Amino acid sequence: MAFEVRLKNKSISEYVGNLTFGTSEDTLGMEASFDVVYRGKEIANVGDVIQIFKDKTRFFWGRIIDIQKDGKNPRKVTCFDNAFYLNENEAIIQFKNIQADKAIEQLLDKYGISSRKITKLPYKIKKIYKGVKVSEIIKDILEQCSKVSGAKYFFEMQDKTFVVAKRGFYEIKKYFNVIMNPSVTESMKNMKTRVIVTNSDGESIKSFISLEDKNAIKKFGLLTKVEQIDDKEKSKAKKIAQELLKSLNKIEITASLSLLGSINIQANRVIALKENTTGIVGKYYIKSASHSVNAGTHIVSIEVGEFVG
Structure with a gap:
């Protein structure tokens, strides 16, 4: 039933205390932290590989990113899994109307992430990204897919494998x-009772469609969401508006x-x-x-x- 912390594949559990770890939908990876005793010399150093096991099952593989040292007190160590590199690397890449899941694979290839499980995504990407973090590019791609399908997607690292899945899959x-x-x-602060889908062209204004819930407006007031899309996506405007209103028109x-x-x-x-x-x-x-x-x-x-x- 015990947890085990390994440094460079050797157990340091006897020197470790106050272990914490966690994940969030707003961040890509898992963060882990712990205290490690000081014995006259440093046990751990920034950049060292850390693995954490529970009942011999590894659930964390990453590196030490920060160490706080305060005299001879235990060192406070912070680690991140491999998602750290997707959050810290900026990319220059052009997608030429390719399937969204293939676009993500193309992006990951540039950073040597070959172990991945990516669900099929219902959208084609035609866009140029310059100086944008890899994780932000992936978020943008998944948001575009969500607009069209109404499904919510997430991505994360599972051990050394990059995963994209639909919400509810796990x-x-x-x-x-x-x-x-x-x-x-x-x-009700994030509620919207009306959705307008318009063009993203800065030269003109075209409202493709406007949908609203009259009963919700009567009860909660008029709360408007304006969604901008490319002219080439005009045929999808109604579905995008319907999915947005469905997801936002609620407490x-x-x-x-x-x-x-x-x-x-x-x-x-x-x-x-x-x-x-x-x-x-x-x-x-x-x-x-x-x-x-x-x-x-x-x-x-x-x-x-x-x-x-």
């Missing part, structure tokens, strides 16, 4: 009803809570929860997961949103 096969510190927030519900830890609880997973007092009942999408391991106790704090499958 579901935690366990029902959780032992829930600590539950809190729920309901908000947003988010919840935070803590559970007994499992390394399977990570961002971009679907989890089934039951907490009747606050009404956290059903399937939810994990927006972020922060794990802590202290004195053998593993707790994970998560933020979730409603999952619409």
Whole structure:
């Protein structure tokens, strides 16, 4: 049941404390941190490879990015998985009307990421990127795909493999009803009751379509989202407007809570929860997961949103 931390493939677990790790839908990779004792010389150095295991299953492979040193106190070590390089490298690349999944593969080839699992994506990319972070290019491609299909996509590193999948593809096969510190927030601040799809050409204004929910406008007021698309995408304008209105015309519900830890609880997973007092009942999408391991106790704090499958 123990965690093991390896440095350069050698265990340093006996020198490690305060292990934490986590993921978020807003970031590409997993971050891990821990304290390591100082014994008159440094055990770990920036750039060293770190692996973390739970019950002999490796769930983290990355490098030390930062070390904080304060006298002879334990060193505070921060690590990131290989997604670090996608977040830090800027690219120059042109896609000439190729399938979105092939475009991502073409981009990854430039950075030596050969291990990947990318779902088929329903869109062709014709665009030039200059001086844009690799991770931001991938986000932009997936957002374009979402506009057309209505599906939500995410990407992450799983060990050394780069993955692109549809939201809901990974579901935690366990029902959780032992829930600590539950809190729920309901908000209309991101709600939109009208969607207008227009052209992205700065020389003129063309409104391709406008859709609205009259009942929602009467109850919540007029809240408008303007979406810009290329003229060549005009035929998709109605579908784009419908999908946007469907996803934005609602009260947003988010919840935070803590559970007994499992390394399977990570961002971009679907989890089934039951907490009747606050009404956290059903399937939810994990927006972020922060794990802590202290004195053998593993707790994970998560933020979730409603999952619409």
